[in-house]
Amino acid sequence: MKWYIIKRLLMLIPVLLGTSIIAFSLIHLAPGDPARTMAGEHASQRTINAIREKYGLDKPIYIQYGIWLNRALHGDMGRSIVSNEYVTKEILDRFPNTFELTFFAMILAIAIGTMAGIISASKQYSALDYTFMGIALFGISMPVFWLGIMLMMIFGVYLRWLPIGGRINILIPFHRITGFYLLDSIITGNFAALISTLRYLILPSTALATIPMATIARVSRSSMLEVLRQDFIRTERAKGLSERVVIYKHAVRNAMIPVITVIGLNFGLLLAGAILTETVFSWPGIGRYVVSAVRMRDYPAVQGCVLFFAFVFVIVNLVTDIMYVYIDPRIHYE
Amino acid sequence: MERKRETKTGELIRRFKYNKSAVFGLVIVLVLVLCAILANYIAPNNPTPSPPELFNSLKPGFWSEDGIKGMPLGTDALGRCVLSRILYGARVSLSAGFVAVGIAMLLGITFGVTAGYYGGRVDAVIMRMVDIMFAFPALLLAIVIVTVIGQGLSKAMVAIGIVYAPQMARIIRSSVLYIKEMEYIEVQKAIGSSNWRVIFRHVLPNSMAPVIVYGTLMLATAILDCAALGFLGLGAQPPTPEWGAMLSKSYSYIVSGAWWAATFPGIAILFSVLGLNLLGDGLRDILDPRLKT
Numbered sequence: 001m002k003w004y005i006i007k008r009l010l011m012l013i014p015v016l017l018g019t020s021i022i023a024f025s026l027i028h029l030a031p032g033d034p035a036r037t038m039a040g041e042h043a044s045q046r047t048i049n050a051i052r053e054k055y056g057l058d059k060p061i062y063i064q065y066g067i068w069l070n071r072a073l074h075g076d077m078g079r080s081i082v083s084n085e086y087v088t089k090e091i092l093d094r095f096p097n098t099f100e101l102t103f104f105a106m107i108l109a110i111a112i113g114t115m116a117g118i119i120s121a122s123k124q125y126s127a128l129d130y131t132f133m134g135i136a137l138f139g140i141s142m143p144v145f146w147l148g149i150m151l152m153m154i155f156g157v158y159l160r161w162l163p164i165g166g167r168i169n170i171l172i173p174f175h176r177i178t179g180f181y182l183l184d185s186i187i188t189g190n191f192a193a194l195i196s197t198l199r200y201l202i203l204p205s206t207a208l209a210t211i212p213m214a215t216i217a218r219v220s221r222s223s224m225l226e227v228l229r230q231d232f233i234r235t236e237r238a239k240g241l242s243e244r245v246v247i248y249k250h251a252v253r254n255a256m257i258p259v260i261t262v263i264g265l266n267f268g269l270l271l272a273g274a275i276l277t278e279t280v281f282s283w284p285g286i287g288r289y290v291v292s293a294v295r296m297r298d299y300p301a302v303q304g305c306v307l308f309f310a311f312v313f314v315i316v317n318l319v320t321d322i323m324y325v326y327i328d329p330r331i332h333y334e
Numbered sequence: 335m336e337r338k339r340e341t342k343t344g345e346l347i348r349r350f351k352y353n354k355s356a357v358f359g360l361v362i363v364l365v366l367v368l369c370a371i372l373a374n375y376i377a378p379n380n381p382t383p384s385p386p387e388l389f390n391s392l393k394p395g396f397w398s399e400d401g402i403k404g405m406p407l408g409t410d411a412l413g414r415c416v417l418s419r420i421l422y423g424a425r426v427s428l429s430a431g432f433v434a435v436g437i438a439m440l441l442g443i444t445f446g447v448t449a450g451y452y453g454g455r456v457d458a459v460i461m462r463m464v465d466i467m468f469a470f471p472a473l474l475l476a477i478v479i480v481t482v483i484g485q486g487l488s489k490a491m492v493a494i495g496i497v498y499a500p501q502m503a504r505i506i507r508s509s510v511l512y513i514k515e516m517e518y519i520e521v522q523k524a525i526g527s528s529n530w531r532v533i534f535r536h537v538l539p540n541s542m543a544p545v546i547v548y549g550t551l552m553l554a555t556a557i558l559d560c561a562a563l564g565f566l567g568l569g570a571q572p573p574t575p576e577w578g579a580m581l582s583k584s585y586s587y588i589v590s591g592a593w594w595a596a597t598f599p600g601i602a603i604l605f606s607v608l609g610l611n612l613l614g615d616g617l618r619d620i621l622d623p624r625l626k627t
Contacts, residue, residue, distance in 0.1 A: 018466030022478070029482045141608035143558055145565050146581060146600030153588045153596070164589075272473035276562055280585070290474070291566050294481050302481055310469045 005322055012314060019310040020072065023303045024065050030299065037299055040081040072307065078300035082293075087304035091286060095308075096179035097167060098285035101277070102270050104201055105208035109270075110263060113213040114256070117220025121228060121255075122247050132217060139214025144273045148207035148280035155203060162203050165282035169196040204281040208273045212266040219262045224255040257328045264320025268313055349620045356616020362609025370425040378404050379415035381422040382573040387413035392592040408594040410584055412573075416595055419575035420602050426576045427606065430491050431557040435549055437495025438556075442502025443545070447533055449503065450510030461507075464500040472497050473559055480568045487560075487576065490569035494559050498552055505548050509541035547618040554610035561603050577603050 027034045035052040036043070043051075052058055055078070056067045071077070077087040116136070120129040156164035168174060168181055174193045177184045182201075185193035227233065228251055236246050275287035282288070286305055293301035350356055369376070390413030396406045407417040449460040467475065479493035513519065514537065522532045563569030564578025572579065577599040584595035 014462055015465050015469050018462070019469050022466070022470075026478065026482060137611075138604070138608065141554070141604055141611050143561055143565075143578075143600055143603045143607070145562060145578075146596075146603060149581065149585045149588065149596050149600065152585075153593055157588055157591075268471040272471040272562075275473060275477070276565065279566060290477065291568075294477055294568060297481070299481075302478070306470070306474065306478055309471060309474050313471060314469050 001325065004325060008318060008321060012318065015314060016311070019314075020069055020307060021065070023306045023310075024068050026303055026306070027299045028061070030297075037297070038078065038081065077304040077307070080293075080301045081298045082296050082301070087300050090289065090301065091304050091308055093179065094284060094286045094289050096181070097283060098274055098278070098287060100180060100182055100201065101204055101208065101283060101285060102274055104205040105270060105273075106212070106263075106267075108205060108209040109212035109216055109266070112209075113216030114220045114259060116213075116217040117259075118224055118247070118252060118255075120217070120221045121224030122243075124225065129221075133221065136214040136217045139210050140218070142210055142214075144207055144211060145276040145280050147210055148204065148277055151203045151207055152280070163200050164203070165280075167197070167200055167284055168193060169200075172196050204277050204283055207280070208270065208277045211273060212263070212270055215262060215266055215269075216259060220255060220259045223258045224251060227251045227255045230254075257324070260323055260327060261320060264317055264323075267316045267320075271309055271313060346620055350616065353616045353619060355612045356620070359609045359612025359614075359616060362605055363613055366424055366428060366606050366609065369421050370428045373421045373425050377415075377418035377421045378406070379418040381414060381419040381575040383414060384573075389413065392587060392590075392595065394592075395594055407598050408592075410580065410595040411587060411592075416580075416598055419580060420577070420598055422575040423577045423580065423599065423602065424606075426487070426570060426574060427557050427560060427603070430487060430494075430560045430570075430576075431553045433491045434494040434498065434556040434560065435553050437492060438498035438502050438552060439545065439549060441496065441499035443506055443538070445499070446503035446506030447510055447537065447541075450507035451514060451529070451533060451537060457507075460503065464503055467497070467500040472555075473562055476559060476563060477566070477568060480563065485568045485571065487564075487570040487574060490560055490563045493563070494556050497559075498556065501552070502545070502548065505544050506541055509544050510537055513537050513540050543621040547614060547621055550610055550614035550617055554607045554614065557610070558603065558607050 027037055030037055033048075035048050035055075035057045038055070039048045039051050056064050059067075075088045077091075079085065080087050080090055083090065116132045120132045123129050152164045155162045163169070172190075172192050174181075174190065175184065175188050177187060181197040182194065185191075185197055228247075233246060233251060236250060237243075271287075274285065275291060277283065278285045278288035279291055286308065290302060290305035290309075292298075293305065387409075390402060390405075390409045391411055393405065393409045393413075394401045395408035395416070401408060405415045405417065407415070407420070410416055410419070445460050445464075449457040470478070475497045476490070476493040479496055480489060483489050483492065519532060519536060522536055527535075560569055561576070561578030561581075564576045565582045567579075567582060570576030570579045572583065580599040581596055584592070584599075588596055
């Protein structure tokens with residue numbers, strides 16, 4: 001087990017180096033002089049020379065990569081062309097927003113997805129089963145940005161139940177400590193802010209949760225069905241255990257193993273979905289940041305976001321793999 | 335020999351017919367293809383009138399008395415017929431999906447077969463490259479590629495094709511690894527067939543089942559991602575009638591009550607993706623029961 005984790009960690013090194021090369025080469029693959037690209041369109045010759053000097057852009061490419069990687073490892077991704085702020089700072093400022101959105105969406109997806117899957121499987125071919133699986137089928141085919149717009153239109157514009165965009169009602173006094181709105185409002189005991197934050201969170205996280213929720217529901221159903229066909233379940237039923245105990249205590253435990261892999265795999269979809277959801281709901285997160293950075297050709301910002309997303313994604317996959325071994329003792333990686 | 339193959343195809347068709355959801359998926363896809371092919375004939379209006387008919391801006395469709403005759407699904411902000419744009423959009427989205435998946439297949443087959451067939455160091459290098467590309471969420475990688483090669487529909491297709499190639503390469507590699515060990519391949523090698531001949535005559539044709547299945551499912555996500563890029567303003571540019579771009583240009587008007595221009599293109603995307611998913615799942619059940627999840 002310990003060796004497996006170490007081996008898995010070592011395997012990360014080439015992948016992370018590869019992603020850094022991709023991020024690094026962005027500026028060099030783009031047409032034009034990298035120094036000018038980094039300085040922005042309207043920069044003076046002096047600024048461009050200063051940047052060329054600072055990032056060693058007159059040196060051979062592998063030395064440039066070394067300089068860039070060294071800086072990146074120290075948290076310096078350069079400055080944004082648009083705001084002239086440090087990219088690292090801009091990303092860290094937005095990280096809590098993206099985290100709260102994706103975290104909330106994931107919880108929704110896992111809770112509702114697995115429940116729907118388990119119920120569907122235990123009542124296979126019932127009306128409930130068909131309903132859930134019908135919804136799930138639409139769910140996996142859903143364009144998340146369109147779903148976001150529809151939710152916004154129904155619950156925001158017509159019913160006026162929920163706000164259509166942003167993070168919190170700006171009229172509510174709010175004290176920022178960690179940047180995590182939910183956490184901050186709980187720490188400061190600001191009940192009004194907590195309610196407001198939650199209200200702003202519901203629509204985007206529902207939109208974002210839909211696709212993973214549908215996938216999780218489908219996988220948990222088929223995995224449950226497979227487990228329910230096994231001998232030990234028949235034995236338990238023969239022993240006279242109640243259906244409830246058989247399903248929730250014994251079958252679910254075994255059925256959840258493949259579901260965990262799917263949850264890990266879906267995390268990538270969730271990050272991609274966050275890019276779209278944040279754009280629809282004017283959510284001030286990293287997804288929206290990367291889109292505006294691409295539109296503005298703000299290369300340092302794009303590089304920073306790319307590295308950030310890849311890093312998060314790789315770590316999540318690692319955690320999934322390790323959890324998989326941990327949960328299923330039948331699996332041994334040597 | 336010939337008769338045997340025929341009966342096999344016949345059996346596949348029979349199995350397909352029994353799979354209700356696959357047939358339903360096929361029907362949706364066929365309707366979509368027909369819309370795309372016949373867009374010039376069945377679209378009631380010009381999807382991109384020039385100059386824009388601004389006096390027709392955001393008029394509702396058949397459900398309202400304020401609607402314009404001949405524009406059943408209403409008009410968008412520039413007074414263009416939403417239905418016509420959706421029909422022409424089928425052409426744009428379908429061809430974008432096909433081109434993207436085509437690129438993915440070409441790259442994926444090349445790298446996948448090379449890795450699987452030759453093995454060893456070549457395999458290791460290709461698979462590490464694949465691992466690296468898997469470290470990015472697909473849409474993000476597509477966005478990154480678009481940053482470098484530029485925005486626009488054709489570039490979005492290329493970007494998505496590149497992004498999907500590793501997935502295809504992995505699928506093909508694993509099926510080549512399996513086929514490579516078969517006896518008939520050994521026989522071919524023993525009688526001195528060249529590697530090229532073995533690959534093109536024997537390995538490739540026998541690894542096509544997963545390619546067809548995943549190609550269909552990939553077509554669904556390619557259409558979705560292409561629409562997503564269009565929505566973000568990085569794919570199809572105006573005035574191209576592309577579903578994602580139509581959404582991005584219309585959704586700000588829902589606040590003023592014009593729901594139709596942002597609703598119908600999304601339904602078109604949803605049903606295309608749904609149809610392809612159903613068809614892909616059905617093909618998987620029929621062609622390769624081992625892949626069933």
